[in-house]
Amino acid sequence: MAKRDYYEILGVSKDADERTIKKAYRKLARKHHPDASDESPEVAEEKFKEISEAYEVLADSEKRGRYDRFGHKGVDFGGGGFSWDQFSHGGDVSDIFGQLFGGGQRGGMGDIFSQFFGGGQRGPDNRGDDLRYDITMTLKEAHSGMEKEVEIPRNGNCHKCSGSGAAEGGSAKTCNTCGGQGMVRKMVRRSFIQTITTDNCSDCRGSGKIIDKPCGDCRGSGIVAVKKKIKLRIPPGADDGFRLRMRGQGSAGPNNGPKGDLYIVVNVEPHKIFHRQDNEIILDLELTPAQAVLGDSLKVPTLSGDVKLKIPTGTQSGDVLRLRGKGMPDITRPSSKGSQHVRITVKMPKPNSKTKKMWEELRELDSESPSFLDRMRDKFG
Numbered sequence: 001m002a003k004r005d006y007y008e009i010l011g012v013s014k015d016a017d018e019r020t021i022k023k024a025y026r027k028l029a030r031k032h033h034p035d036a037s038d039e040s041p042e043v044a045e046e047k048f049k050e051i052s053e054a055y056e057v058l059a060d061s062e063k064r065g066r067y068d069r070f071g072h073k074g075v076d077f078g079g080g081g082f083s084w085d086q087f088s089h090g091g092d093v094s095d096i097f098g099q100l101f102g103g104g105q106r107g108g109m110g111d112i113f114s115q116f117f118g119g120g121q122r123g124p125d126n127r128g129d130d131l132r133y134d135i136t137m138t139l140k141e142a143h144s145g146m147e148k149e150v151e152i153p154r155n156g157n158c159h160k161c162s163g164s165g166a167a168e169g170g171s172a173k174t175c176n177t178c179g180g181q182g183m184v185r186k187m188v189r190r191s192f193i194q195t196i197t198t199d200n201c202s203d204c205r206g207s208g209k210i211i212d213k214p215c216g217d218c219r220g221s222g223i224v225a226v227k228k229k230i231k232l233r234i235p236p237g238a239d240d241g242f243r244l245r246m247r248g249q250g251s252a253g254p255n256n257g258p259k260g261d262l263y264i265v266v267n268v269e270p271h272k273i274f275h276r277q278d279n280e281i282i283l284d285l286e287l288t289p290a291q292a293v294l295g296d297s298l299k300v301p302t303l304s305g306d307v308k309l310k311i312p313t314g315t316q317s318g319d320v321l322r323l324r325g326k327g328m329p330d331i332t333r334p335s336s337k338g339s340q341h342v343r344i345t346v347k348m349p350k351p352n353s354k355t356k357k358m359w360e361e362l363r364e365l366d367s368e369s370p371s372f373l374d375r376m377r378d379k380f381g
């Protein structure tokens, strides 16, 4: 198959300057990177390799000069054609993959690029694991906030060796397998991108060090399983699904590595009578016809205890009465609280011998003033 023109591959003109070429390459690299592209990995990788080969030549004034004069013959990459170890411009795109995959994210493309192309080197990856702890609260507890001591199973530093992993008189040497990096790079030949993976070094378990006389309690890891008592403070106003991050309260890392984080995930149980909508609370209240017509003063429950509620005369079914400040506190500003909304329903009673008479009298009165239907008729003809 005839090789495509390098300028055509990058979509630039023959007299394009260095900046234009770099820009074009970066744009295409972003599009065709196998881990970011919509195309199948094989197609994307083929394209990614093609644009990288073109860039390898056009970004280098000497190679570009030879290519301009002699074409593909001028820049022979050897018998097998262009291969990744001949690519010397990884640094020009490694930042793209840093962005694409979230910068410091472990195992992201930025890492692989920088390692493959000899960019930055990272220290031992011996940070402890992040942990998650789920806690269930009633709505009332969520309203007032909660303090609770809980036991979190996690990895802690070994007391016997103070987390070093070495027995008394023992010492730690740099691991030969990974050269103290704590990580090894595995390369499988199937393709360039998908086959370079970094893994914790199994000889030193990611610490970068080998202990000649391991501690008996932790077998050299420096960590042991513990149950740590932690006092949780959930601020007032937590909603279902609220997450609290406690830095450095996760598991300890091997050989005195930094601790991971602990995530507290709050689950708020639904309440029997109070319905929550963000920081607003809704309560349904039934009134008798007399209470609705004549008005009343009642005690109604709220999350902070009973309060007096004035029912105005002539209250209708569907009216909503508001109790300011009786809703949920705002979790970021506990002094600011939502309202409690009291939704009124007027419950019609079945008449008994006594009340039947009174309702009949009421009906008499109704017939003296124009009925609802009569008024509607007047209005709409």
Ligand SMILES: [Zn+2]
Pocket (backbone or CB within 6 Å): 158, 159, 160, 161, 162, 163, 164, 165, 166, 215, 216, 217, 218, 219, 220, 221, 222, 223
């Ligand atoms: Zn130990």
Ligand SMILES: [Zn+2]
Pocket (backbone or CB within 6 Å): 175, 176, 177, 178, 179, 180, 181, 182, 183, 201, 202, 203, 204, 205, 206, 207, 208, 209
């Ligand atoms: Zn190692």
